[in-house]
Amino acid sequence: MGFFDKISFSKLKEGLAKTRETLFGKVQKMLLGRSKIDAELLDELEAILIGGDVGVATTGVIIENIRLRVKKEKYEDPAELDTLLREEIQKVLASGPEESSPFAIPADHRPHVIMVVGVNGVGKTTTIGKLAHNYRSAGKNVMIAAADTFRAAANEQLEIWASRAGVEIVQQAHGADPAAVAYDALNAAVARHTDVMIIDTAGRLHTKVNLMEELKKIKRVLQKLMPDAPHDVFLVLDASTGQNGIQQAQQFSASVGVTGIVLTKLDGTAKGGVVLAINNVLQIPVKFIGVGEKIDDLQPFDRKEFVEALFAK
Amino acid sequence: MFEDLSQKLDLVFKRLRGQGRITEENVAESLREVRRVLLDADVNYKVVKQFVEDVHKRAVGQEVLQSITPGQLIVKIIHDELIKLMGTSYTEMKYAPMPPTIIMVAGLQGSGKTTFCAKLALMLKSKGRQPILVAADVYRPAAMDQLAMLGKQIGVPVIVERGKGAVEIAEGAIDQARKAARDVVIIDTAGRLHVDEEMMKEIETIKARVNPHEILFVVDSMTGQDAVNTAKAFHDRLDFDGVVLTKLDGDTRGGAAISIRAVVSKPIKFVGVGEKLDALEVFHPERMASRILGMGDIVTLVEKAQANFDETKAQKLEEKLRKSQFTFEDFLDQLHEIKKMGSLQQVLSMIPGMNKLPANASIDDRALVRVEAIIQSMTRDERNRPNIINGARRKRIAAGSGTSVQDVNKVLKQFGDMQKMMKTFSKGKIPRMFQGMRLPG
Numbered sequence: 126m127g128f129f130d131k132i133s134f135s136k137l138k139e140g141l142a143k144t145r146e147t148l149f150g151k152v153q154k155m156l157l158g159r160s161k162i163d164a165e166l167l168d169e170l171e172a173i174l175i176g177g178d179v180g181v182a183t184t185g186v187i188i189e190n191i192r193l194r195v196k197k198e199k200y201e202d203p204a205e206l207d208t209l210l211r212e213e214i215q216k217v218l219a220s221g222p223e224e225s226s227p228f229a230i231p232a233d234h235r236p237h238v239i240m241v242v243g244v245n246g247v248g249k250t251t252t253i254g255k256l257a258h259n260y261r262s263a264g265k266n267v268m269i270a271a272a273d274t275f276r277a278a279a280n281e282q283l284e285i286w287a288s289r290a291g292v293e294i295v296q297q298a299h300g301a302d303p304a305a306v307a308y309d310a311l312n313a314a315v316a317r318h319t320d321v322m323i324i325d326t327a328g329r330l331h332t333k334v335n336l337m338e339e340l341k342k343i344k345r346v347l348q349k350l351m352p353d354a355p356h357d358v359f360l361v362l363d364a365s366t367g368q369n370g371i372q373q374a375q376q377f378s379a380s381v382g383v384t385g386i387v388l389t390k391l392d393g394t395a396k397g398g399v400v401l402a403i404n405n406v407l408q409i410p411v412k413f414i415g416v417g418e419k420i421d422d423l424q425p426f427d428r429k430e431f432v433e434a435l436f437a438k
Numbered sequence: 439m440f441e442d443l444s445q446k447l448d449l450v451f452k453r454l455r456g457q458g459r460i461t462e463e464n465v466a467e468s469l470r471e472v473r474r475v476l477l478d479a480d481v482n483y484k485v486v487k488q489f490v491e492d493v494h495k496r497a498v499g500q501e502v503l504q505s506i507t508p509g510q511l512i513v514k515i516i517h518d519e520l521i522k523l524m525g526t527s528y529t530e531m532k533y534a535p536m537p538p539t540i541i542m543v544a545g546l547q548g549s550g551k552t553t554f555c556a557k558l559a560l561m562l563k564s565k566g567r568q569p570i571l572v573a574a575d576v577y578r579p580a581a582m583d584q585l586a587m588l589g590k591q592i593g594v595p596v597i598v599e600r601g602k603g604a605v606e607i608a609e610g611a612i613d614q615a616r617k618a619a620r621d622v623v624i625i626d627t628a629g630r631l632h633v634d635e636e637m638m639k640e641i642e643t644i645k646a647r648v649n650p651h652e653i654l655f656v657v658d659s660m661t662g663q664d665a666v667n668t669a670k671a672f673h674d675r676l677d678f679d680g681v682v683l684t685k686l687d688g689d690t691r692g693g694a695a696i697s698i699r700a701v702v703s704k705p706i707k708f709v710g711v712g713e714k715l716d717a718l719e720v721f722h723p724e725r726m727a728s729r730i731l732g733m734g735d736i737v738t739l740v741e742k743a744q745a746n747f748d749e750t751k752a753q754k755l756e757e758k759l760r761k762s763q764f765t766f767e768d769f770l771d772q773l774h775e776i777k778k779m780g781s782l783q784q785v786l787s788m789i790p791g792m793n794k795l796p797a798n799a800s801i802d803d804r805a806l807v808r809v810e811a812i813i814q815s816m817t818r819d820e821r822n823r824p825n826i827i828n829g830a831r832r833k834r835i836a837a838g839s840g841t842s843v844q845d846v847n848k849v850l851k852q853f854g855d856m857q858k859m860m861k862t863f864s865k866g867k868i869p870r871m872f873q874g875m876r877l878p879g
Contacts, residue, residue: 367662
């Protein structure tokens with residue numbers, strides 16, 4: 126947990142400030158001048174949640190739970206809705222498995238292999254740059270494998286991030302077999318006793334059968350060298366993604382077993398509410414959030430802090 | 439694209455059509471479902487609210503309740519209102535009277551601007567124009583290299599000026615384009631957040647300096663409720679002329695398209711539908727609404743076929759069809775033509791009624807490759823006279839194409855069926871499979 130202590134709570138709040146302003150600012154505003162919790166108020170709450178990409182189904186769950194509790198526990202004061210909402214959201218998020226400390230890695234294997242996947246343009250390469258930087262700051266030695274051999278200049282982009290983070294990079298020519306790149310990199314990482322190896326993969330839509338097969342192949346090939354690799358598969362998700370995020374999480378999980386989500390671009394006005402929907406359906410924990418383009422703009426995600434930060438006044 | 443949305447709507451419609459009498463109650467219930475379908479598709483909730491109110495007003499009015507087939511009429515009302523939402527007609531891109539035409543491309547990070555720029559350049563080039571690309575993204579690592587590499591792939595020159603600011607690059611590029619006698623300049627700008635004041639100022643400055651004839655706003659079709667905020671913010675600053683929707687080849691229900699159009703009333707001009715650089719389509723709102731409502735988009739399909747089919751070959755084929763001489767050789771030709779039109783899934787989605795295929799029946803383009811391999815493993819003689827293919831030949835063909843005898847049999851059977859169908863066609867009869875395709879609405 127040593128590194129985790131260094132992460133400033135204020136930075137997380139800063140990153141989430143916009144989410145808070147737009148989503149929960151509205152709740153606060155809505156509550157002003159109301160004298161009781163009624164159907165109309167719940168309807169408005171529903172609109173706010175749906176407007177925050179939480180999705181119809183998950184919003185339904187949250188609203189229904191609130192409705193039941195209002196009835197059973199006899200809440201009347203709208204000011205209490207704030208507390209209710211906080212608890213119910215935490216409940217949805219809490220349904221995911223417990224996360225461990227962010228940049229610590231288990232001691233029983235080296236290297237710790239992390240595969241980073243996602244659709245096009247969500248910020249995989251940037252996230253990898255930031256991850257590499259964080260692991261390195263935590264005292265690990267890190268290697269990046271450039272297995273996005275499809276997109277033009279992907280190698281060049283990753284190289285720049287690798288040098289910013291001061292870590293090693295293994296790459297091959299444009300158009301090479303990504304599985305071969307991953308295999309060679311893992312070989313090198315084993316030989317050099319690397320602590321963490323991060324594999325960048327090409328962005329792909331989760332509906333492309335052959336491209337998803339390619340991902341599976343990367344995983345299979347890694348397992349030839351290291352049967353339990355990859356130890357983590359991070360799905361990078363753009364915070365502005367709508368309900369399609371659920372499909373993305375489902376499909377990528379089905380092919381390569383996603384172990385965590387990295388929610389990027391939270392520094393915009395997008396609310397990332399689809400994370401609630403994903404947690405409601407799939408229970409994949411959010412591990413990190415991206416709150417900017419700089420190398421240290423990656424924060425570990427903590428459910429309690431997330432909800433606290435959302436409601437901080 | 440949009441299949442999922444259209445399938446969901448189709449369910450609601452089916453129930454409506456089945457109703458003998460339409461009451462205010464079942465209209466309200468159907469609309470509740472339509473609302474849910476649209477919200478699940480990421481259409482902005484305010485837009486949905488307005489939409490449902492509009493349809494409701496018209497639907498419970500006299501015209502529906504007195505109509506003979508009220509269900510169909512409601513479907514039609516929803517269809518009309520959807521088209522209204524998406525804009526009623528196709529809007530051509532503006533070209534400058536005096537070249538070069540300057541096109542500026544803007545959007546959030548990761549929306550697909552750079553890829554779109556290359557696709558647009560390729561599309562314009564194939565229409566006989568002489569585009570030039572300008573790499574004005576000075577922030578993202580290797581963004582310039584990416585555009586340069588894409589330019590090389592499509593054979594379009596790219597202006598790359600390292601060490602300069604974006605405004606300076608854009609300004610200088612116009613002169614360079616003029617000198618090089620290029621008639622369209624496409625400026626690829628850096629991705630930026632609409633709340634990043636400094637970056638928004640930068641793009642305003644580029645606009646002021648180069649005076650683009652056309653500003654296109656690129657947006658990821660998987661965007662959720664926030665799409666309206668970003669579109670509005672970019673629109674307030676740039677007053678863009680059109681929207682480009684990218685990554686529509688996934689399973690997104692594309693609600694963002696509907697919301698953006700409703701909020702900024704600027705037309706969607708292009709849609710990106712694949713990884714390859716020719717996977718760009720001009721957007722036709724009325725056709726898209728039809729596609730969403732499951733009525734197919736025959737017009738686009740025909741146009742695609744026209745653009746890709748070889749005229750003389752088509753004539754020869756027609757003749758052969760009439761004389762019922764369709765052979766495996768012709769079949770192979772046809773396979774190639776179809777491949778040129780895009781992926782099978784894409785082609786099928788444009789055919790009316792095809793949205794009723796089960797959602798998970800994803801079509802594997804590799805099946806085509808297998809069929810092709812089988813035909814290519816036949817001798818000339820066999821291709822022209824498939825009836826000579828006996829057991830031994832089947833075995834050889836299977837071995838030659840790396841398939842099994844069962845696969846070969848399947849292809850032979852399908853081919854036989856096709857020949858029969860062609861015969862009925864040429865006699866002027868409409869085969870039964872087309873008779874069920876009455877258009878709804």
